[in-house]
Amino acid sequence: MLDYIKSYLGSSTTPGQAGNTFWASVYILLIFLGLSVAVIAMNWLERKILAHMQVRLGPMRVGPHGLLQPIADAIKLLIKEDIMPSQADGFVFWVAPIVVVITAFTVFIVVPFGPTHAVTDMNIGVLFMLGVSSLSVLGIVMAGWASNSHYPLMGALRSSAQMVSYEIAMGLAVVSAVLMTSLNQTGTGTLSMIGIVQSQQVQQVWFAFKFFPLGLIAFFVFAVAMVAETNRAPFDLPEAESELTAGFHTEYSGFRWSLFFLAEYSAMIAVSSIAVTLWLGGWLRPFPHLLSGSTWDLVFSLLAGITFLILGLMAFVGVFRMPKHPYFRVQTIGLAGFGVVLGLIGLLLFLPPVRDRVQDIFWFSAKVAFFMYLYIWYRGTFPRYRFDQLMKVGWKVLLPVGIGVLILTAVAGVLL
Amino acid sequence: MQPVATTFFFYFLSGLTLIAGVLVITRRNPVHSALALILALLGQAGLYLMLYAPFVAGVQIILYAGGIMVLFLFVIMLVNIEKSQKEEQFNKQWVVGILAAVALGVLFVLVYTKGKSLFPERVAQLPEQSNTQEIAVMLYGNYMFTFEIASLLLLVAIIGAVVMAKKRI
Numbered sequence: 001m002l003d004y005i006k007s008y009l010g011s012s013t014t015p016g017q018a019g020n021t022f023w024a025s026v027y028i029l030l031i032f033l034g035l036s037v038a039v040i041a042m043n044w045l046e047r048k049i050l051a052h053m054q055v056r057l058g059p060m061r062v063g064p065h066g067l068l069q070p071i072a073d074a075i076k077l078l079i080k081e082d083i084m085p086s087q088a089d090g091f092v093f094w095v096a097p098i099v100v101v102i103t104a105f106t107v108f109i110v111v112p113f114g115p116t117h118a119v120t121d122m123n124i125g126v127l128f129m130l131g132v133s134s135l136s137v138l139g140i141v142m143a144g145w146a147s148n149s150h151y152p153l154m155g156a157l158r159s160s161a162q163m164v165s166y167e168i169a170m171g172l173a174v175v176s177a178v179l180m181t182s183l184n185q186t187g188t189g190t191l192s193m194i195g196i197v198q199s200q201q202v203q204q205v206w207f208a209f210k211f212f213p214l215g216l217i218a219f220f221v222f223a224v225a226m227v228a229e230t231n232r233a234p235f236d237l238p239e240a241e242s243e244l245t246a247g248f249h250t251e252y253s254g255f256r257w258s259l260f261f262l263a264e265y266s267a268m269i270a271v272s273s274i275a276v277t278l279w280l281g282g283w284l285r286p287f288p289h290l291l292s293g294s295t296w297d298l299v300f301s302l303l304a305g306i307t308f309l310i311l312g313l314m315a316f317v318g319v320f321r322m323p324k325h326p327y328f329r330v331q332t333i334g335l336a337g338f339g340v341v342l343g344l345i346g347l348l349l350f351l352p353p354v355r356d357r358v359q360d361i362f363w364f365s366a367k368v369a370f371f372m373y374l375y376i377w378y379r380g381t382f383p384r385y386r387f388d389q390l391m392k393v394g395w396k397v398l399l400p401v402g403i404g405v406l407i408l409t410a411v412a413g414v415l416l
Numbered sequence: 417m418q419p420v421a422t423t424f425f426f427y428f429l430s431g432l433t434l435i436a437g438v439l440v441i442t443r444r445n446p447v448h449s450a451l452a453l454i455l456a457l458l459g460q461a462g463l464y465l466m467l468y469a470p471f472v473a474g475v476q477i478i479l480y481a482g483g484i485m486v487l488f489l490f491v492i493m494l495v496n497i498e499k500s501q502k503e504e505q506f507n508k509q510w511v512v513g514i515l516a517a518v519a520l521g522v523l524f525v526l527v528y529t530k531g532k533s534l535f536p537e538r539v540a541q542l543p544e545q546s547n548t549q550e551i552a553v554m555l556y557g558n559y560m561f562t563f564e565i566a567s568l569l570l571l572v573a574i575i576g577a578v579v580m581a582k583k584r585i
Contacts, residue, residue, distance in 0.1 A: 092451070123547060127474035134482030138454060141489050145447060153493065160490050164483060188549055191471075 014194070016109070016120020027119045031108050039265040040070040046376050053380035064335035065318060080254035085147060088251065092146035097252065097259035100139030104263035107132045107270045112193045114283045114360035125193035126174055129274055130167075133229070136267060137163040140231075140238065140248050143260070147251035155247030158387065159238035162228055165394040170225035172402030176218045176409040177278040180207050183413055197282030204289050208279035211412045218405045219279040221398050223374075226271040228394065230264065232375055234382035235390060272371035273364070280367050283360035301355050304362035308346030315339030426466060433459035446492045454485045471548040 008020040015023035044059070044067065051058025059066030084093060107129045109119040122128050137160055144156020181199040182189030190196060200206055208219045228235040239247030249260045276282060285300045316339045322332045348354055349362075385393070436459060439452035457480045464473035527534075555563050 089445075089447075092447070122470065124470045124474040127471070127478065131474050131477035131482055134478055134486075137482070137486055138489070141486065141493070142451070145489070145493050157490065157493065160486050164486055164490075167483070191548060 012116060014116055014118045014121050016118075024119055027117075028109070031111075031119065032105070035105070035108065035266050035269065036262075038269060039262055040074070042265050042268075042372060043070040043073065043261075045372075046379075049373070049376045050380050053377075064322070064331040064338070067335075067338065074258070077254055077258040082254040082256065083251075085149065085251050087148045089146040089148065092142050093251075096139050096143035096146060097256045097263070098139075099142065100136050100263040101259045103132050103136040103139065104266040104270065108266075110193050111270070111273045112197060112277060112282055113364045115194060115198070117283075117361055118194060121192050121194045124191050126178065126191050126196070126274065126278070129193075129270065130171065130174065133267060133270060134163070134167055136263065139263075143252065144248035147248075149251055151244045151246075151250045152248045155238045155244050155250070159231060159248060162231070162235065162237065162390060162394075165391060166225045166228040166398070169221055169394060169398035169402045170229060172399070172406050173218045173222040173225065174274075174278060176214070176402075176406045177207050177222075179406070179409050179413060180210050180215070193277050193282075197277055197284065200281050201284055201288075206279060206281040206284075211409060211416070214405055214409050214412060215279065217401065218409070219275070221402050221405065222275055222279070224393075224398060226275060227375070227378060228390070230268045230271055232264075232268065233379035234384050236384060237387055237390060268372065268375055269368060272368045272375075275371060276364065276367040283364045285359070285363050301359050302350065304355070304358060305346045305349035307362075307366075308342050308349060312339045312341075312343035312346060315342060422466065425462070429459045429462040429466070432456075433463070446495065447489065450485060450488050450492055453488075454481050457481045457485065469547055471551055 004020070005022050008015055008018055008023045011018050015021075015027055047069070048058045048066065059069040062068045062072045084090065110122050110125040110128055112118040112121070140159045140163075141156045144152040144154075144159070147153070178189055178191060178196070180203075181196050183199075183203060190199065203210070206215075208215045227233075231238045237247075238244075239249070244250070249257055252260060287296075291300075315335055319332055319336045319339065322328050322335065349358060433456050436452045436456035440449045440456065443449045443452060457476065461473040461476040461481070464470075464476060
């Protein structure tokens with residue numbers, strides 16, 4: 001048993017390819033835990049950042065600066081009454097959130113957090129991610145129809161129309177990035193997520209900057225389509241509060257609703273990681289050739305620890321700015337403890353053995369986190385599109401641009 | 417990596433596909449039928465995976481389960497389901513049905529008994545790694561002409577749909 005566990009450690013492939021069930025399960029558990037923590041953090045960050053964009057304070061009551069708010073929300077959702085409309089289609093109503101959650105989490109088995117840090121590497125990685133995430137619309141349609149109510153049905157219809165139309169633009173953008181992988185010395189392209197990042201490493205350029213500006217345009221098309229695909233603002237018509245109450249999950253409450261919430265955020269992380277893998281170099285650090293050499297390697301590898309130290313420092317600034325009233329004493333101590341934990345994590349990341357293993361995970365997560373911030377920023381900035389405008393953007397702008405970029409990329413690949 | 421529990425997965429996936437297929441024609445509610453059809457298509461995708469054709473499996477999921485069936489559901493949801501549930505589910509042409517079923521059954525029995533000489537004992541296993549490339553070479557090399565004709569057919573269908581749907585072009 002111990003030998004079986006140890007046998008993987010020396011290998012340079014993912015546990016799925018090495019056929020090591022133990023480490024594959026460990027990776028799956030780690031990704032599941034990491035995702036749950038990320039969703040909780042996103043919940044807090046979104047409310048907080050949106051509030052600051054609108055010159056509000058946001059959640060401040062539960063814990064210092066509302067840090068424990070997501071936990072309070074989760075407890076509230078779990079103990080809330082679970083209502084099923086009496087006229088609803090019981091089985092479909094029950095299975096819809098499960099379908100959405102399963103599809104949102106399944107895609108993560110091919111997400112490459114590092115050259116060996118993925119559950120498995122599939123030959124059809126990108127295709128698998130797009131296919132499984134396109135199944136999530138089925139869950140949404142099922143939820144909307146099974147509720148047997150007007151608003152959810154309208155939301156589900158909008159959602160399916162929107163996702164089917166934007167999937168095409170998305171696919172075209174992805175194909176133009178996959179075309180670029182075939183420009184290696186070997187001449188064969190690849191659909192595997194790890195292979196795509198490795199070919200960016202070989203070609204010494206992130207695909208967003210290849211054939212300037214073609215890669216950038218394809219990246220832009222994908223970045224717009226992915227917001228529409230995850231039903232987020234400004235394309236959040238399936239759950240437009242002002243028109244449809246809450247869209248397809250109007251009739252859902254308690255735990256089932258929280259499953260939809262979880263799935264929405266993990267789908268956002270999933271499409272962001274597709275974008276990062278295809279165009280922004282996955283786990284590769286920025287400027288690997290411009291700023292090369294062991295000194296720069298050291299500087300970039302220290303950044304992970306420095307980030308956590310800065311976060312811890314910010315928590316301590318919060319400690320000193322806390323009101324000195326005895327009423328706030330527990331919160332002040334809690335915030336100081338949080339800062340100490342963040343600082344200790346930062347110091348841990350400075351240790352050479354940890355630093356080398358965590359570096360690629362850090363860069364991947366940092367890029368995905370940037371996209372997550374963009375999602376919140378969009379929501380705070382753009383007004384919601386009207387449905388005909390949404391369709392016009394999808395079919396008359398993104399689709400022709402996607403086809404054009406695909407053709408030009410093919411031409412550039414042959415000529416250059 | 418060697419495949420594990422192949423027999424189990426084969427019987428699991430084919431059983432899933434068959435049961436879902438029966439559900440498609442026996443459910444009274446059209447939405448339930450469509451959902452069962454999606455399950456059948458997913459089971460088929462799993463069977464393609466077992467045949468070392470991951471690309472075909474991926475395309476099956478994207479096109480059929482993710483694309484076409486969503487449009488199916490989209491249309492079915494707009495149909496008045498209470499009315500359609502009262503309508504008759506099967507037509508009366510059971511003589512033709514039995515004939516077709518018997519013919520298919522005879523074909524299956526013949527394949528089972530004489531198949532050993534018709535088909536090779538073991539299919540040469542293509543390496544999983546090059547499956548996508550093999551399909552691309554076949555489609556754009558050996559079968560280029562057929563492929564183009566098929567895409568032309570689809571183009572005609574698209575133009576026909578647009579002409580029928582739009583009164584003023």
